[in-house]
Amino acid sequence: MIRDLNSQQIAKYSRHICLPNVGIQGQKKLTNSRILIVGLGGLGSPVALYLAAAGIGTLGLAEFDKVESHNLQRQILHKNTFLEKDKLLSAEKELSALNPEISLELHASGILPDNAVELISQYDLVIDGTDNFPTRYLINDAAYFAKKPLVYGSVYQFEGQVSFFNPCNGGPCYRCYFPKMPKAEEIPNCSEAGVIGALCGVVGSMQSMEAIKYILGIGECSEKSMILIDSLTMNFRKLYLEQDSHCPLCGDQPEITEIKKAHYTFNCQTKHETKQEYKMDLNPIEISVEESKKLLDSDPTTLLIDVREDHEREICSILPSIHIPMQSIPENLDKISKDQTLLVHCHHGMRSLNVVNYLREKGYKNAINMRGGIDQWTLQIDSSLTRY
Numbered sequence: 223m224i225r226d227l228n229s230q231q232i233a234k235y236s237r238h239i240c241l242p243n244v245g246i247q248g249q250k251k252l253t254n255s256r257i258l259i260v261g262l263g264g265l266g267s268p269v270a271l272y273l274a275a276a277g278i279g280t281l282g283l284a285e286f287d288k289v290e291s292h293n294l295q296r297q298i299l300h301k302n303t304f305l306e307k308d309k310l311l312s313a314e315k316e317l318s319a320l321n322p323e324i325s326l327e328l329h330a331s332g333i334l335p336d337n338a339v340e341l342i343s344q345y346d347l348v349i350d351g352t353d354n355f356p357t358r359y360l361i362n363d364a365a366y367f368a369k370k371p372l373v374y375g376s377v378y379q380f381e382g383q384v385s386f387f388n389p390c391n392g393g394p395c396y397r398c399y400f401p402k403m404p405k406a407e408e409i410p411n412c413s414e415a416g417v418i419g420a421l422c423g424v425v426g427s428m429q430s431m432e433a434i435k436y437i438l439g440i441g442e443c444s445e446k447s448m449i450l451i452d453s454l455t456m457n458f459r460k461l462y463l464e465q466d467s468h469c470p471l472c473g474d475q476p477e478i479t480e481i482k483k484a485h486y487t488f489n490c491q492t493k494h495e496t497k498q499e500y501k502m503d504l505n506p507i508e509i510s511v512e513e514s515k516k517l518l519d520s521d522p523t524t525l526l527i528d529v530r531e532d533h534e535r536e537i538c539s540i541l542p543s544i545h546i547p548m549q550s551i552p553e554n555l556d557k558i559s560k561d562q563t564l565l566v567h568c569h570h571g572m573r574s575l576n577v578v579n580y581l582r583e584k585g586y587k588n589a590i591n592m593r594g595g596i597d598q599w600t601l602q603i604d605s606s607l608t609r610y
């Protein structure tokens with residue numbers, strides 16, 4: 223049932239109500255709508271704040287993570303006072319303070335293959351505020367099966383993307399652009415890539431705008447285009463695309479006909495099996511930071527190789543170690559002996575695992591990855607290092 227606006231609401235939303243094509247009827251649509259936001263980080267923060275302020279009647283919030291200090295550079299929903307606490311509770315407090323009359327539905331386990339379709343089905347549309355590929359593909363696929371539109375946004379370093387996927391209305395889905403999820407080793411961990419906080423604000427605000435237009439039924443959502451933002455040049459481009467008849471999800475002969483858990487994990491199984499195999503011959507492909515410390519202490523000939531970039535090395539380093547940024551490894555193989563144990567680290571362990579796999583292919587059978595990288599080292603071994 224459509225609820226009417228009371229006099230306080232008419233006053234509060236007067237700047238919406240006086241807009242042509244919005245009016246009281248438009249505000250009623252917003253006030254009676256239900257939007258699911260997945261992820262309350264860099265993108266989810268501005269999305270949640272703007273939608274709460276706009277008076278979206280019910281906001282579903284799906285997030286399982288906690289607030290960490292390095293989030294605060296861009297995740298403007300969260301404050302210092304909520305460090306180490308649930309982002310969901312932090313969001314609840316801030317959004318209720320901003321607009322006490324909206325309903326918040328909290329989904330503390332986030333979005334999972336088991337609950338994705340059912341969760342999205344309960345809302346008018348879903349907004350992707352996440353920062354990783356498995357969840358991005360999961361939301362895309364689940365939104366398609368739930369027959370709900372998806373407002374997509376992503377940021378990478380200085381670049382952003384926004385689109386409105388509504389394949390049930392004839393537009394493309396995310397898989398029409400990018401059919402298959404990249405392999406874990408093909409992409410840098412998002413937190414390793416870095417991002418400017420203000421760019422999250424740009425992309426998140428645009429996602430909110432797309433959602434509001436859809437609910438109001440005004441203007442045009444970017445249903446058949448992806449907006450590409452280069453924040454360094456302020457170049458906004460539109461990439462036009464039709465629905466792809468060969469799309470594995472929304473195409474004529476889809477390969478994906480239901481949500482299967484195995485589709486939305488990085489190929490960890492293979493890594494795990496490899497790990498077990500190496501364990502059996504006492505040559506693990508990666509070890510924890512505690513094991514790394516023991517190895518370095520017990521075998522001084524172990525060479526620690528830092529494959530991060532120059533600017534990261536300036537922030538902190540584990541000494542003694544040699545520094546060869548990942549991209550420069552192939553041209554520096556002559557500096558590395560095949561006879562000694564090589565322990566490789568980066569920030570979180572993704573790039574260094576890539577390097578270890580490469581080194582092993584080149585015959586460096588003693589190359590080992592430090593799982594969790596210098597970030598874990600700082601947490602568990604040496605807290606005097608600056609964490610970033």
Ligand SMILES: [Zn+2]
Pocket residue numbers: 389394395396397398399465466469470471472473
């Ligand atoms: Zn598609």
